[in-house]
Amino acid sequence: MTIDEAPRDVLRGGPRELLRWVATGAAVSRADLSRLSGLSPSTVSQRVEALINQGLLEETGAGRSRGGRRPRQLAVPTGGAVVGAIDLGAHHARVGTLDLSGRVVQGRTLPVRIEDGPEQVLGALLAEVAALAAPSSASTASGVASPSTGSTTADGAAGALRGLGIGIPGPVQHATGRIVSPSRMPGWNGFDVAAFCAGRVDVPVIVDNDANLMALGAHRTAHSELDHAVYIKAGTGIGSGVISSGRLHRGAQGAAGDISHCRVVADPAPPCTCGNAGCLEAVASGAALVTALRDQGIPVSDLTGVIRLIDDGDRHATALARQAGRAIGEILAVVVNFFNPQVVAIGGRLADCEPLLASMRATLYERCLPLATQTLLIERVATGQDIGITGAAHLVIDHVVAAHS
Numbered sequence: 001m002t003i004d005e006a007p008r009d010v011l012r013g014g015p016r017e018l019l020r021w022v023a024t025g026a027a028v029s030r031a032d033l034s035r036l037s038g039l040s041p042s043t044v045s046q047r048v049e050a051l052i053n054q055g056l057l058e059e060t061g062a063g064r065s066r067g068g069r070r071p072r073q074l075a076v077p078t079g080g081a082v083v084g085a086i087d088l089g090a091h092h093a094r095v096g097t098l099d100l101s102g103r104v105v106q107g108r109t110l111p112v113r114i115e116d117g118p119e120q121v122l123g124a125l126l127a128e129v130a131a132l133a134a135p136s137s138a139s140t141a142s143g144v145a146s147p148s149t150g151s152t153t154a155d156g157a158a159g160a161l162r163g164l165g166i167g168i169p170g171p172v173q174h175a176t177g178r179i180v181s182p183s184r185m186p187g188w189n190g191f192d193v194a195a196f197c198a199g200r201v202d203v204p205v206i207v208d209n210d211a212n213l214m215a216l217g218a219h220r221t222a223h224s225e226l227d228h229a230v231y232i233k234a235g236t237g238i239g240s241g242v243i244s245s246g247r248l249h250r251g252a253q254g255a256a257g258d259i260s261h262c263r264v265v266a267d268p269a270p271p272c273t274c275g276n277a278g279c280l281e282a283v284a285s286g287a288a289l290v291t292a293l294r295d296q297g298i299p300v301s302d303l304t305g306v307i308r309l310i311d312d313g314d315r316h317a318t319a320l321a322r323q324a325g326r327a328i329g330e331i332l333a334v335v336v337n338f339f340n341p342q343v344v345a346i347g348g349r350l351a352d353c354e355p356l357l358a359s360m361r362a363t364l365y366e367r368c369l370p371l372a373t374q375t376l377l378i379e380r381v382a383t384g385q386d387i388g389i390t391g392a393a394h395l396v397i398d399h400v401v402a403a404h405s
Ligand SMILES: [Zn+2]
Pocket: 260, 261, 272, 273, 274, 275, 276, 277, 279, 281, 282
């Protein structure tokens, strides 16, 4: 099952935003919501009633009166609805439950062997989501923050699961939720992730590309006031997500923003997992940097080793990082000239790699139209391992609210 992101009116003064204001404490009454949204009291009442009927809001008693009848207070039910989210990577997956404001209730990082195939990998991750959403989960783990697993637990109990969002590190056909020709996911081609998961959890399941979900999470948390944004995810692989007119832009099939296999100038052009040569992913991704260093006789086992070498000032690793930044900048320059975003933000593990970022930034200024870069923000996506599951949760929350609006 795949679902479109909520229409804009659902976000601006719509039920989704009314819910968020109550969940974050910005509003405790219908009058507050009317003031914040600029909507008439009757429209607010109508929307609040719909949210109450769906169990997404509740009335908690009478608030303070300013003369006249005391207003009934609103709250998001404690221990109420949560959404499950999975952000799958090549070697790790971030799994969590989030409340209806998009706040992480619980999060956990698990090691993953993507080559074990979809049934085994997804089966284990679904079991983890179920465990996090189980009523006893929050009380037993309350207050725990384990650096080894990146576990986080916020105050509040786990509640009924209302939906599940999953990010996949490969192309996802939006209409079907199927994975189509992923370059680094052996055994996953054509797999119907949504159907597999929907058969195991009795809630709506939304599947999307991981860069799209990072884009949505970053936009909602850091740039919601901006209408046009491009987010690059640079980790083991490389991809991007596009926000256009305030909404995630997927294009006709869901492939919009996938810059992984755009060709860049490279001599020699390294072979790519897609069968072509000289793709951005074969030059500038974390996996490409590992391969290039090994080819130079430098033993690195993974991206962590590469980042350590760059941090230590190793000249081979640093030169490769600069080359990667230039390659990303060249592709992004085309995107920026064509699309004219207000912000370009880079996330993923390579985003903290200063030589790569500096080189990308310099190339963008060199290759873009002055008008396109005049007010362009170029920055890192706000750090945080939860940005992907946050995007996944927002997609689900939009659906849960929109479906009942
Ligand atoms: Zn390729």
